[in-house]
Amino acid sequence: MSLDQMKSNKQKKKRNRFIFRTAILAVLVAAVVFALVSHLKEDNGGYKVGDKAPDFKLQQISQNHDAEAIQLSDLEGKGVMLNFWATWCKPCKEEMPYMQELYPEYKDKGIEIVAVSLDGTELVVDRFIDDYGLTFPILHDKTSEVRDLYKVVPLPSTFFINPDGEIQEVVNGALSLESLEGYLQEIQP
Amino acid sequence: MNKVKCECGHVNPEGTVLCEACGKPIEGNQHIDGNEGNKLLNMRYDGTARRSQTYNKSIIDKIWSFFSSVKVGVWLIVIALVASMVGTIFPQEIYIPADAVSRDPAIFYEDRYGILGLIYYQLGFHNLYSSWWYMVLIALIGISLVICSLDRFVPLYKALKRQKAKRHETFLNRQRLYSESEQVTPDDIETVKENLKKQRYKITDENGHILAEKGRFSRWGPYVNHIGLIIILIAAILRTTPLMHTEEYVWVREGQQIVLPGTNGEYYIENKEFIMEVHDENDERFAQAIQQEGVVPSNFQTDIVIYQETNASVPGAEPELEPILEESIQMNKPAKFDRYTLYQSGYQVNEFTNMTFKVHETDDPEESSLGSFTIDLTNPDSIYELDSGFRVQVDQYYPDYILDNGIPTSETNFPRNPAFVLSVYPPESDTPEISFIGIGKNIDATGENEYKVGIEDFELHDVSGLTLRVDFTLPFFILGAAIFMIGVIQGMYWQHRRIWIHPKENGILLAAHTNKNWFGIKKDIEKSIENTPITMARDQQELDE
Numbered sequence: 030m031s032l033d034q035m036k037s038n039k040q041k042k043k044r045n046r047f048i049f050r051t052a053i054l055a056v057l058v059a060a061v062v063f064a065l066v067s068h069l070k071e072d073n074g075g076y077k078v079g080d081k082a083p084d085f086k087l088q089q090i091s092q093n094h095d096a097e098a099i100q101l102s103d104l105e106g107k108g109v110m111l112n113f114w115a116t117w118c119k120p121c122k123e124e125m126p127y128m129q130e131l132y133p134e135y136k137d138k139g140i141e142i143v144a145v146s147l148d149g150t151e152l153v154v155d156r157f158i159d160d161y162g163l164t165f166p167i168l169h170d171k172t173s174e175v176r177d178l179y180k181v182v183p184l185p186s187t188f189f190i191n192p193d194g195e196i197q198e199v200v201n202g203a204l205s206l207e208s209l210e211g212y213l214q215e216i217q218p
Numbered sequence: 219m220n221k222v223k224c225e226c227g228h229v230n231p232e233g234t235v236l237c238e239a240c241g242k243p244i245e246g247n248q249h250i251d252g253n254e255g256n257k258l259l260n261m262r263y264d265g266t267a268r269r270s271q272t273y274n275k276s277i278i279d280k281i282w283s284f285f286s287s288v289k290v291g292v293w294l295i296v297i298a299l300v301a302s303m304v305g306t307i308f309p310q311e312i313y314i315p316a317d318a319v320s321r322d323p324a325i326f327y328e329d330r331y332g333i334l335g336l337i338y339y340q341l342g343f344h345n346l347y348s349s350w351w352y353m354v355l356i357a358l359i360g361i362s363l364v365i366c367s368l369d370r371f372v373p374l375y376k377a378l379k380r381q382k383a384k385r386h387e388t389f390l391n392r393q394r395l396y397s398e399s400e401q402v403t404p405d406d407i408e409t410v411k412e413n414l415k416k417q418r419y420k421i422t423d424e425n426g427h428i429l430a431e432k433g434r435f436s437r438w439g440p441y442v443n444h445i446g447l448i449i450i451l452i453a454a455i456l457r458t459t460p461l462m463h464t465e466e467y468v469w470v471r472e473g474q475q476i477v478l479p480g481t482n483g484e485y486y487i488e489n490k491e492f493i494m495e496v497h498d499e500n501d502e503r504f505a506q507a508i509q510q511e512g513v514v515p516s517n518f519q520t521d522i523v524i525y526q527e528t529n530a531s532v533p534g535a536e537p538e539l540e541p542i543l544e545e546s547i548q549m550n551k552p553a554k555f556d557r558y559t560l561y562q563s564g565y566q567v568n569e570f571t572n573m574t575f576k577v578h579e580t581d582d583p584e585e586s587s588l589g590s591f592t593i594d595l596t597n598p599d600s601i602y603e604l605d606s607g608f609r610v611q612v613d614q615y616y617p618d619y620i621l622d623n624g625i626p627t628s629e630t631n632f633p634r635n636p637a638f639v640l641s642v643y644p645p646e647s648d649t650p651e652i653s654f655i656g657i658g659k660n661i662d663a664t665g666e667n668e669y670k671v672g673i674e675d676f677e678l679h680d681v682s683g684l685t686l687r688v689d690f691t692l693p694f695f696i697l698g699a700a701i702f703m704i705g706v707i708q709g710m711y712w713q714h715r716r717i718w719i720h721p722k723e724n725g726i727l728l729a730a731h732t733n734k735n736w737f738g739i740k741k742d743i744e745k746s747i748e749n750t751p752i753t754m755a756r757d758q759q760e761l762d763e
Contacts (some may be wrong), residue, residue, distance in 0.1 A: 051278050150617070
């Protein structure tokens with residue numbers, strides 16, 4: 030074996046080693062990144078800020094509103110505040126008056142408040158609407174299908190959806206009057 | 219460093235400590251395994267070159283050599299261990315007890331554990347096992363495992379393949395088991411060879427230089443074991459994808475039909491009946507348990523129907539459902555459909571389905587009925603017209619009544635403790651009488667009511683807790699664990715034993731090495747040199763070092 034041959038042999042070996050190591054490291058790093066990304070996604074469960082809000086259609090049960098049913102996609106072009114609540118949830122009761130207070134004003138500005146009740150019976154919702162004098166549409170998610178779709182766990186949970194139908198903001202927990210108004214301004218068309 | 223040509227003629231890779239062929243210690247490299255000044259040679263990886271310890275050129279090589287260090291691996295494991303321990307100091311977020319003042323972690327930790335709890339929460343330890351840095355730590359251990367194994371397995375494999383029977387004297391006399399014999403005849407050597415063969419040694423004879431080897435297979439144990447671990451890690455990664463693993467818990471009331479969470483709205487479930495059976499109280503097998511617990515359940519069962527949505531409608535809209543499965547789920551007898559498995563996992567008993575009330579005159583001691591009505595608690599009406607002309611309006615309904623600071627309210631959605639505010643309109647009257655009625659409560663708001671409402675009857679239902687699971691990762695875990703176990707067995711129950719015989723003048727040098735169980739190899743040598751003048755190998759381990 031000549032010196033030149035040995036040298037070129039060595040070069041080749043080195044290159045092969047480099048390729049081999051790079052490949053192995055790349056595979057490992059890819060696996061780690063995949064694990065982290067899929068893990069973080071699962072952590073948040075449902076939809077995130079920036080995602081298209083998934084469409085649904087539910088019966089409207091409030092006597093104070095004339096729609097029979099509401100489909101989210103029909104509201105495109107308007108800002109939508111999608112609120113998940115229940116009559117037995119205390120913080121929901123606290124934020125409802127704020128929603129009612131701001132509703133007439135922001136309705137004129139092109140925002141719809143859609144409150145999805147997760148209660149078991151319509152009666153309790155009806156009584157609640159009367160007590161609080163709510164005029165925005167109240168939808169009834171009897172089978173929890175929409176709750177499951179949006180992966181709502183804590184109540185209340187609110188999705189602020191911009192006129193393009195994308196989720197602008199997700200709030201878990203009750204809103205104050207100020208924070209509510211701030212979010213509504215964000216999704217105003 | 220350059221390739222090292224040994225005096226035996228073998229060309230070794232850079233960084234070799236002991237010549238791959240003849241085992242002669244290579245000058246200038248002895249520091250790598252700490253052989254300097256020691257009588258015995260460190261036989262780790264047979265003195266081969268772990269490449270990472272010699273090259274440090276490109277960034278890739280540097281990363282590689284970092285992860286190939288066992289020291290780094292051990293530290294990673296120690297750090298992960300400490301982190302895991304920290305995670306057990308206070309409960310993790312999902313295990314905050316249900317009876318806590320607040321289940322909001324921002325409040326709970328400080329409230330219950332004071333300043334330490336606050337620090338714990340602020341450092342994010344309440345979600346430690348799913349934090350990104352914990353996952354990265356585990357991932358780094360995985361990377362270290364792969365690279366350490368590769369970096370050691372390859373050179374070791376090559377060295378054991380290239381080893382020659384003829385070994386350098388220095389190699390032999392620096393082995394732990396070593397002896398010199400002055401006068402040995404070829405016949406004696408033949409006897410030893412035969413004896414070794416009888417003990418299932420593989421003999422290589424190279425001009426009178428003899429290598430007897432057995433159980434080399436055992437050296438691969440750790441690497442097989444690591445392959446198992448890596449498969450387990452891959453399974454764990456797969457488990458984080460919803461496609462491979464989903465788990466949902468769902469409560470279904472008897473008679474209720476709801477969407478199965480986690481199926482993207484494709485499947486619905488109806489609970490037809492929940493059944494709990496108990497062992498006969500006179501059953502002697504359970505006599506003691508029955509005495510302690512009162513009853514011993516023998517069966518938890520939910521009869522269900524699974525429906526598939528056939529029209530892929532917009533979520534929430536009235537679905538078209540087709541029953542696809544009717545089954546009784548029992549403990550350990552789940553229902554299976556599509557890729558889902560549905561397990562019986564919990565129950566609640568005695569929720570109210572409906573209640574029947576009767577109206578009677580307040581001062582009628584007989585309480586004779588002036589008409590009755592039944593409220594369906596899953597779907598109450600707002601007004602009930604009685605045949606006798608009474609009209610009852612449901613003003614308020616509290617499915618799970620409690621008093622919250624004096625204000626009546628419902629704690630949950632579920633009719634566990636139903637209570638009503640009822641307005642009773644007597645026939646041809648527009649002035650209602652208001653009553654509050656619940657379980658064990660019947661309050662007359664004004665105290666002047668002419669008519670009273672009483673509970674006549676009620677029906678109860680049970681609730682089944684079911685776990686919906688998709689798990690395709692289990693076979694991977696089983697495979698990984700099996701391979702892991704094979705690796706452990708391979709490394710534990712076999713030993714790699716080598717015995718060298720090196721002719722010198724009229725005698726021989728005898729040396730031996732094993733990776734474990736030195737007692738065993740000594741026995742082997744004793745048996746094979748029986749009735750020969752060969753000196754038994756002496757254990758020259760430097761004990762006090």
